[in-house]
Amino acid sequence: MLYHAFLIKYAEIAIKGKNRYLFEDALVKQMRIALSHVEGEFEVKKEQGRVYVFCPEEYDFDEAVEALKKVFGIVGISPVVIYEEQGFEQMAADVVSYMQSRHPGYNGTFKVYTRRAKKTYPMTSMEVSAELGGKILEAFPEASVDVHEPQLTLSVEIREKIYVYSETIKGPGGMPVGTNGKAMLLLSGGIDSPVAGYMIAKRGVKIDAVYFHAPPYTSDRAKQKVVDLAKLVAKYSGPIRLHVVNFTDIQLYIYDQCPHEELTIIMRRYMMRIAEHFAQKSGCLGLITGESIGQVASQTLQSLAATNEVCTMPVYRPVIGFDKQEIVEISKKIDTFETSILPFEDCCTIFVAKHPVTKPNLNVIHRSETKLEEKIEQLMQEALNSTEIIDIS
C-alpha cells in the first residue's frame, strides 16, 4: 500500500508557548534539508497545528523514513493514507479496506480516534468513531473494541480529504537543530568527538567543526576520514562548516621549546584557543569536545582544567561521564564507529611522550608557555590565515 503522507509528531516543542512557531519553523526547515537527499519532491507543510510531509507519487518509503528518523525534534512518524472525501459510506469502505491491507485478519483490541479539522462535516468526531468502529467489527469479527488500552489505534482525520493512519515509527526526539544557537565541535577523527557533536546537535544546537591537520605527520587520508565523519554527523545536525587548521608548525614549535611531557597539554591549549577564535568569528556560543574523564592522560580533571583555562566560552563535554563502551554504543547507533576506527593517526598521537603529565600544574604550564612568546603569535596567525574551510552537507 502506498502512503501519501507522513504525520510528524513532536512533543517537547509543543509546550514552548509563544515560541512554538519558531520551533516548528526550525523543524520544517530541518525536515526539508533531510528530505532533499531523498529522490522525489516532498512537500513539508505546517497545517492546523500539525506538520505533514506530502510525498510524491513515486518515492522510496524506507529512504524517506530513514531521513526523517534523523531529524531532531521528531518523536513519531506516522505513515498516512489519504482518501477523497465522498461521504460517510465511502469513508467507511475506505477505512475497512485500509484495515484489510495493513492489518489483515486483525483479531486484537482497537479503537477509532477521529479528529475533525473540517468542522462543517455533518457528523461529530464521536459519531464517526463509533460508526467506523461498528463497520470494522463487522469486517473483523474476531477484533474487539477497547477505548482505554487498545492494542491498535486507528486514527482518522477529516480534512478536505480523509487521512488514515495506525502506526507510529519512533523518531530521534530532541529539539530541531537551529533552535538553540550554534557551537564549535573539535573533531579529531576518533570515536568520541562525533558522538559529542551528535549529542549537542540533538538539543537543537547547530554545529560547526574544527580539525587540526598536521602534514606530513598526518596524511590526506586522515583528513578525508574527518570529512567523512563530519558528513555522517551532518545527517543529523544538518550542514556543518568544517575548518581544517594546519597545525604542524605550532606543534613543532611547542616540541622545540617546551618539555615533551607537557606537549599534549600545551598543544591542546592552543587548539582550544584556535577553536575559540573560529567559534567567535562564526557566531558560536560554545565549544564542544569529546572528552571523557580519565580516558587518557590529557583528560584527567587536572588536564581538563588546564585545557579549559584558556577558554572564555563555555566548553560542552556531553560524554564527560560516559565509559568508552557507552560512547562506542552511541557511535555504532549513529553509524560513525566504522569510520572512526580506521587506522590513520591524528595529530594528538604522533608526538605523544612516553610518560605525559597526568596532573599538570598550571604554574608550570604557564612558565613553559612563556618560552613560546617569541614566535607563537605569528604562527597562530599563519595557522588562522591558512585554514581551509569545507562546507559539508
Next chain:
Amino acid sequence: MEAYFDNSATTRCYEGVKDIVVKTMMEDYANPSAMHRKGVEAEQYVKKSAQILARLLKVNEKEILFTSGGTESNNLALVGGAMANKRSGTHIITTAVEHAAVGQPAAFLEEQGFEVTILPVDERGVVRLDELSAALRPDTILVSTMYVNNEVGAVMPVEQIGAMVHEKSPKALYHVDAIQGFGKYRIYPKRLGIDLLSVSGHKIHGPKGVGFLYISEKAKVQPLILGGGQQGGMRSGTDNVPGIAGLGMAAELIYTDFEEKVEHLYQLKERMAEGLSQMEDVVINGMALREGAPQILSVSFLGIRSEVLLHTLEDKGIYVSAGSACSSHKRKASSTLTAIGLPADQKESTVRISFSEENTFEEVDYCLEVLREVIPMLRRYARH
C-alpha cells in the same frame, strides 16, 4: 617536478595499451563467445594475447589462463592446485616473504586440513635452499615461492628450487608468483621447472583487473570460478577482452628493447643508491644492487617514520611506498621485513622506491636533493 617511484604498486599504462583497450571497448566490443562474426573478431584479441604471452614464455598458448589479476592467479594456483592434487598428499610449502595473495590462500588451506610449511629466508630475503631441501617430502603436492619479492626486491633461485622440488617431491607442482618478476626477467617456465606462474597486467604498464596464470599442460588445477565454461571451463565468466588485449600489448611492449630497459632500471637504482649511501644513517636492504631486482630499492631512513617521510615526499611530488601498499591499511609490520630480521625501529623507517622504464636520472637527482633537504628536519622531530 613529479617523480613517480611507486611502480611496484602499479605502473602507468603504455599508450599502445590505452589504444587497444579503447578499441576493444568502442569498436570490437562483442562477446568473444558469440557465434556471429563480430564475436569472432573480438575473440581474435584474446587469441592474439595468448599467442604473445606463450611466445614470450616459450609455452603453448593453451597453457595461458586469463584471470582478474595477480591475486586471482595466486588463489587459483594455491587453492585450485591443492584441491586437484589432494589425493597425492596434503603437504604444501611456501615462504615467509610471500605476498598476502599467497599467504592467505595458504592459511585457508591449512584450515581445510592441509599441512603448510613456511620456509625462512636469509637476511637478503632469499629462501634458504637447505631448509627447502629438508622440508620437501614425498607427499608434498605444492611448493609456492615468489620470483621477485615485492618489498625488498630479493630474487629467488627459482631454477634450483624447481629442480630440487621435482627431484625430491615428484608429485609436487611448483608455483611461482612472478608478479614483480615478469617484464624484468626473461622467464621460461619449462626450463625452470615451473608448473604454475602468476602474472599481473598493471605491474607491466597494462590495465588493472587482468592477469594470467600459466598452467603447465601436465599440471592438474581445479577451477574456482564456475559458470558458463569459458576458457575451457577453467575460469568461467565472459572474457575481459579489453583487459586481455591490453595485457598482451603490455607484455609485447615491455619485452621490446628489453635488455636496454633492464639496464636503464639498474642504472636508476644504482644512481639512487649511490646518492643515498652518502647520507648518514640510511640503510639499503636486500640483495646487492645488481643481484636484486632492477626496479626495487628498499631503504631504511633510521629515526624517521616511513609514513612521515612518504607524506613529506608526496608534498614535493615524489611518490614512494611505505611497506606493501596492499597491506598498508592494516597497521601491521611488514612480514617480509620481519622475516629478513630487521629490528622494529628499522622496519618502521623503511620505504620502497620502485622504478619503471619511464623514470629519468633527473627524477632520481631531484629525489636525492629533496631527501637531503628534508631529512635533517624530520630527524629533529622524532617521537620520544
